[in-house]
Amino acid sequence: MEEPMIGSIPTMQEIPFFAHQKLRVLRNRGIIDPGKIEEYIARDGYLGLAKALTEMTPAEIIKEVTASGLRGRGGAGFPTGLKWQFCSQSKGDVKYVLCNADEGDPGAFMDRSVLEADPHAVLEGMVIAARAIGAHYGYIYCRAEYPLAIHQLNIAIAQARECGLLGKDILGTGFDFDLEIYQGAGAFVCGEETALMTSIEGKRGMPRPRPPFPAVAGLWGKPSVLNNVETFASVAQIVLKGAAWYASVGTEKSKGTKVFALTGDVNNVGLVEVPMGTTLRTIVYEIGGGIPGGKKFKAAQLGGPSGGCIPAEHLDASVDYEKVAELGAIMGSGGLIVMNEDKCIVDIARFFIDFCQDESCGKCTPCREGTKRMLQILTGITEGKGREGDIELLQEMAVIIKNSSLCGLGQTAPNPILSTIRYFRDEYEAHIREGRCPAGVCTALKRYTVDAEKCTGCGVCAKVCPTKAAKGEKKQPHEIDQATCIKCGVCMEKCKFEAIFVN
């Protein structure tokens, strides 16, 4: 057996996947046992809390968080410090700290990972927030699809209580705070802040008009602060290491790091944490290792059903709140789905609007009826029934739905359509005018054709065709009758001479 060559094993910093990352929120991933509070404490855990409770006033905590430039990692990017300040100024003895762990965005799993791998970081952030706004009770709203996250959280909460880090008289300072987990029951709209609160109240999770904002009248009408898992997981380090440390990476308006769930047609899938402002190219090609199978990059979808597609020409754009919004997507909670050239952009837009109309709670008309109509139009286009003017109609509806919907779901639902029309209008037009799906995805638009030069007339296609659409004389090039073809593709699959192609 050969001796292992120690020198040839690269260090983490020599592997591009790790070298371009900067781990802050994910700093403990895979390093500590999430089931042992001692291991979290050994990595400076709860030191931020100790500092906040013993050395700082609530106003100082808010000032530090504001100065750090931390913005809501749930997607909208509202400055966290400002949110806390509003709530701290609201009058009332009873206030709530809520953690949004209802990670419903398909293609995103950073919150799950943080909860499973480092639950104490979230708890610590919540206690600090509670101290800042003067709350004594909190909830973590976690979706039911994440049983392991709930399990780890329960262990962490029990340990924190036992150590005097949750409950009465935390660290002997006289400050009380306790919390419980509230398990969601499967409704995407409950990720919207007012819907989430309505859900905790035990009702149908529908959003309510704002104002009054939750900082004034939130859960059970009491002033509440709601932040995302990743936001809370950033707080303790900001308090401990200072605002200047946190703001030392990032762009002018987007500070710190952001965790992305990198998935889709990319070699290295997984969670990546990068400084704000890293280019999309670095994320996809350096960290992600490029597109598998030598395929071309077509677009990256950011922000899930509320987001948009960023095409190849903007690969060098800096990924921060402002730039991403300018390009027609949103930062969102950090789902980043890479698509190669084989993906049909109209089909993707249809997928997202299907999701939104399915998850629309039905309370307001623009979202309930508008998303349904948009889905009908897009389905028509993918089935070859698109009409001249459909694109303009979609664009017109999109603006109205965005402007008139009650909550974030409806206000952002048209984004995937708008951004794909903006960058891939030619693909929409090919579907509508030529009845052609350039990527060959939309089944109804597929045309299976025989290459007469390659066809040997072996007759296999005619034999396997379920509708007898493939036919021809023996040893003569065969043909496929488009009228009877049901686009099952079995002829192409069985042809030994690669004589059948689809366009």
Place this chain on the structure above:
Amino acid sequence: MKADNAEILKEFTPEAIEILDKVIDKFKGKPGGLIPALEEVQVALGCLPVSVQKRIAAGLHIPVSRVYGVVTFYSFFTMMPRGKHTVRACMGTACYVKGGKAVVEAIEKEFHVKEGQTTADRLFTFETVRCIGACGLAPAVIVNEDVHGGVKPSEVKGILSKYN
């Protein structure tokens, strides 16, 4: 209460009803207790038919209409009895992009069910879900609590044959 008992006894055993009453007692008077109560009852009884909803409403002192409203709003709740195993095919973005649709079609064809239905032998209930956060394993199929990643349509039969 007696008439209610007759209705619910047609569907559930006295033991199951005892569990139901215990859950109701646990959440009685707790603000926002309805959803966690329904979650626990569904896990224990398998589904939430109208008879169960009536009993919960009476126990928690809230209108049946509110219980029904909540049950029908959230996708986690079901009013129909379920199969022994729940098969969930993920149709989140990453799974969709990686061929989740073909996996769904394979399951539907193999087991003669549509999304949301239970097989005739009550062995499987088939559902699609919007992302389970296992995007790195796309396309994913979840059987009960087991996650199967990188599933090909041709593998569906083999995977499900292990559950019986």
